[in-house]
Amino acid sequence: MRGTTPNLLTISLALMVSPSLRAGEVALVFTNPVITSLPEPFFPTMFKARDLDGDNIVDLVVAGRDPDDRLLTLKGVGNGAYVPLQTLVAQGFTDWVELADIDGDGRDDVITAWRGALPRVVAYRGLPGGQFEEAAVLAGIELGTGRDPQGLAVADFDMDGDNDIAVSSYIGQSIEIFSNTGGMTFERVTRVRLASFLGGYGYPRLLHAGDLDGDGDLDLVANEIGGSRIATIRNEGGSFARAVEYRAPLIGDERPGISAVTLADIDGDGDLDAYSPALLLYSTQKIVYFRNDGTGRFTERLVGEGSPSGYAFSVELADLDADGDLDAITGAALPGTLTVGRRTSAGDFVFEEDGFYMFGQLIRHIDAIDYDGDCDLDILSIDGPSRAIYTRRNMTPQAGCGGGGVAEVVAKNIAITPEPTGALKNVVQPELPTHDRNGDGAVDASDVAVWLSEMSMPISLMRTEKSPNPVVSPTQSTAIVPTTTVPKIGHSESVKGGKR
Amino acid sequence: MIRFPLFSALFTLFVTAVAPGQCPTTGDCREVHETSGCEMPECCTLVCEYDMFCCETGWSESCVQAALELCEDIWCPAAGACSVIHPTPGCDAFECCDLITTLDGWCTYAAWDEICALEAEALCGEARCDVAIPAVADESEPCYDRLNDGWGIGLESGRITLSCGESMKGRITGGGPRDLDWFTLDGSARRRIRFSIEAEFPVELQYLLGDSEGPSEVKWLVAEPICGGERSIVLLTEPGVSSLILGAGNGERPYRSGLDCDEIDPDFPPDPKDPPPLQLYGVRWVASIACLELGDINGDGSVSAADLSLLLTAWGPRALGSAFDPRAADADLDGDGMIGAADLSLMLAGW
Numbered sequence: 057m058r059g060t061t062p063n064l065l066t067i068s069l070a071l072m073v074s075p076s077l078r079a080g081e082v083a084l085v086f087t088n089p090v091i092t093s094l095p096e097p098f099f100p101t102m103f104k105a106r107d108l109d110g111d112n113i114v115d116l117v118v119a120g121r122d123p124d125d126r127l128l129t130l131k132g133v134g135n136g137a138y139v140p141l142q143t144l145v146a147q148g149f150t151d152w153v154e155l156a157d158i159d160g161d162g163r164d165d166v167i168t169a170w171r172g173a174l175p176r177v178v179a180y181r182g183l184p185g186g187q188f189e190e191a192a193v194l195a196g197i198e199l200g201t202g203r204d205p206q207g208l209a210v211a212d213f214d215m216d217g218d219n220d221i222a223v224s225s226y227i228g229q230s231i232e233i234f235s236n237t238g239g240m241t242f243e244r245v246t247r248v249r250l251a252s253f254l255g256g257y258g259y260p261r262l263l264h265a266g267d268l269d270g271d272g273d274l275d276l277v278a279n280e281i282g283g284s285r286i287a288t289i290r291n292e293g294g295s296f297a298r299a300v301e302y303r304a305p306l307i308g309d310e311r312p313g314i315s316a317v318t319l320a321d322i323d324g325d326g327d328l329d330a331y332s333p334a335l336l337l338y339s340t341q342k343i344v345y346f347r348n349d350g351t352g353r354f355t356e357r358l359v360g361e362g363s364p365s366g367y368a369f370s371v372e373l374a375d376l377d378a379d380g381d382l383d384a385i386t387g388a389a390l391p392g393t394l395t396v397g398r399r400t401s402a403g404d405f406v407f408e409e410d411g412f413y414m415f416g417q418l419i420r421h422i423d424a425i426d427y428d429g430d431c432d433l434d435i436l437s438i439d440g441p442s443r444a445i446y447t448r449r450n451m452t453p454q455a456g457c458g459g460g461g462v463a464e465v466v467a468k469n470i471a472i473t474p475e476p477t478g479a480l481k482n483v484v485q486p487e488l489p490t491h492d493r494n495g496d497g498a499v500d501a502s503d504v505a506v507w508l509s510e511m512s513m514p515i516s517l518m519r520t521e522k523s524p525n526p527v528v529s530p531t532q533s534t535a536i537v538p539t540t541t542v543p544k545i546g547h548s549e550s551v552k553g554g555k556r
Numbered sequence: 557m558i559r560f561p562l563f564s565a566l567f568t569l570f571v572t573a574v575a576p577g578q579c580p581t582t583g584d585c586r587e588v589h590e591t592s593g594c595e596m597p598e599c600c601t602l603v604c605e606y607d608m609f610c611c612e613t614g615w616s617e618s619c620v621q622a623a624l625e626l627c628e629d630i631w632c633p634a635a636g637a638c639s640v641i642h643p644t645p646g647c648d649a650f651e652c653c654d655l656i657t658t659l660d661g662w663c664t665y666a667a668w669d670e671i672c673a674l675e676a677e678a679l680c681g682e683a684r685c686d687v688a689i690p691a692v693a694d695e696s697e698p699c700y701d702r703l704n705d706g707w708g709i710g711l712e713s714g715r716i717t718l719s720c721g722e723s724m725k726g727r728i729t730g731g732g733p734r735d736l737d738w739f740t741l742d743g744s745a746r747r748r749i750r751f752s753i754e755a756e757f758p759v760e761l762q763y764l765l766g767d768s769e770g771p772s773e774v775k776w777l778v779a780e781p782i783c784g785g786e787r788s789i790v791l792l793t794e795p796g797v798s799s800l801i802l803g804a805g806n807g808e809r810p811y812r813s814g815l816d817c818d819e820i821d822p823d824f825p826p827d828p829k830d831p832p833p834l835q836l837y838g839v840r841w842v843a844s845i846a847c848l849e850l851g852d853i854n855g856d857g858s859v860s861a862a863d864l865s866l867l868l869t870a871w872g873p874r875a876l877g878s879a880f881d882p883r884a885a886d887a888d889l890d891g892d893g894m895i896g897a898a899d900l901s902l903m904l905a906g907w
Contacts, residue, residue, distance in 0.1 A: 172666075173645070173665065173666035173667055174643050174666070174667045175667075196643075197641055197643060197667050197669045197670065198641055198670075200669070200670045203662050203666070203669070203671075227662065228671075228809065229809070230808075247808070249774075249777065249808070252760075252762055252774055252777055252810070253706070253708050253736070253762060253764050253772070253774060253799075253801050254708050254709070254733075255702065255705055255708045255709040255732075255733025255734050255735070255736055256709060256710065256732065256733045285770070285772075295879070298773065298774050298775070298776075298777075299773075299774070300766075300770070300771045300772070300773045301770055301771070301772045301773070302769070302770035302771055302772070303768060303769050303770050303772070305769070353771055354770070354771070357769075492710075492732060494710075495732030495733055495734075495812075496709050496710035496711075496732075496733050497702060497709045497710050497711050497732070497733045498709070498710030498711050500710060502710075
């Protein structure tokens, strides 16, 4: 590591409103969060939001790294808070979860990969009322589930009418693809190796499906956190080509760590582009945009502003102000921050920072969903070390269908309300890893990204002296949006998955 | 014995003088059994040296506890056939288990998955061999350095230029980053070359198209068994930046361990307490490149009726993606994915 980290906590805690608003444009405004705390020692990694129990309120399925081997479903109560719905028994950590109908009965099932020494892809079949059956193994090592499957994509890859599965093998450095043959059985389609030309470890993490080349079938994109690359794998009528890999661009003179990737049509040209958080050690955090030329090749790489502090780990692009372009929500680590950037125009990749919120330690996952039914997109984020889900309601005046005057009043109140600082007073910036975690011979941002990605417990240095649990307490916003803490969920019966 | 067990040189010298003769015997070292000793040689010796009772009377609970503490990384042999996938680490043939778990750590602590089984099938029972290295140019890369590793590592590195008719020798070693040797190819036009390689280790050879920033596309990757003599691939190279990359692996994963560098890095000399370098296989290779006519599909040095026959046999669409095997005749002379009249025309031009 070259010198000491420059990412000091030079943070403004106030919600900032950009002075550079175009005519008719308003700043993005969000409430302080409703916090749902998850039980120890659950370390949430990702969630999937959907109405599971049919009450028209969004519920969650939460994947996580849990020594007690649990997967959680949470019931939304309507105000952004969640209470326990069901504890599902896993065998090993889970990093990603999907909701899709895998058995053809018309109900969503929970699909995930159990990591650990005996990796398996499993489904919890959906039951009425938002409940799920015990896990059924869809693919075990006999089918070649890879080594440490972390990311997961569920889609009809062979276009035969049912959902197939692809998983990213973090240690195996490959993508494993399985075809649904009906009756909850799967057969192996192929293994696609990634990063085979690297001397270090590529460590593919996340995986998403989308039609990149416009040929009607679903291709795959993955991020290689160890290689600072993303990879595309083209579907050619149900069989998959070898990967094509793209490196994150140099930003200044630094190669960023790429801890995630997501697909969206960023430039509005009808094809799917890719974007990633860009973790940097020596400047503010960025977002990298890989522009699709329409043929599935990313021929241009652009860089937008992400978070002014911390280390970028997650990012979501969504139209938060309903103006037709995609705005950015960047999640960071150390400290855990959320930065909301308003896209200045659909034709560029420039964001004006409208909100900067600091709370926990590591924002692992972000989603923009309309949880309150007012037609605009609210922000849900998950903090692994803090074991918390934060829900922030979108109060941007021009967004939504139900905010109206109330939204403006609330926005005014919130705009002058600082984020809570209680848990941050004694924050100590932890020592960053100084060894070559991806084995590529250099210590750089990708090693920090790998380190953050592999974290499965709170960072002790980030804890305050008085509060062993870094989840912060309710805030001034309580009067507007009540803060709720989910009661501890009892330990489930679990079967250890072996050495992790 | 294929290899000298990892980190056990001094230990072996020590225990052979004091350990009882009952090691190994039968029974899992991690389970109580009536007979003395257990089946994992290193673990059995460790435990009996610690508690002679275990090798004199029976393998009691205290022996099991000692094994669990002393033998944390020793898993061989273990239940399950080496060539068969099973959900526990290790396998039942000591030498094979010992070899594969040294090459592939996953097989040591996780499940014996299809890659472990594949490795066992390919490598167990195969003797190592020495390649006769001719007096040709050397890649000039100390094995503790990474000078010819293209953009495959996080540092600046170069590529080997090997011209038509030239040969070169070199070495591949493991570690982090593992060693790769990149050969730069003439990208001025579509060309046919014959790349020949002979190596003392399991070879992975891949053809990479593109530059360091991407798109980087591995057009194909093949693995060759050890000690198979010289292997040649007659390939068509694409215009633009492309590289042939030589490394150690089995086609499913690279090998990073068991191919230690045995030279002393003057900047980072080894600690005397470090275990000696472990080379399960030799680390040397020798390679050559021959430049051929585009239409010389079989790579025999001339464009002839045999090549025409191969082209006509392959008429139609060419296999793409992972289905493409560079070791099969490639008659797509113009690279359009179809073997047809245009390719025939190109062939006849070079007749």
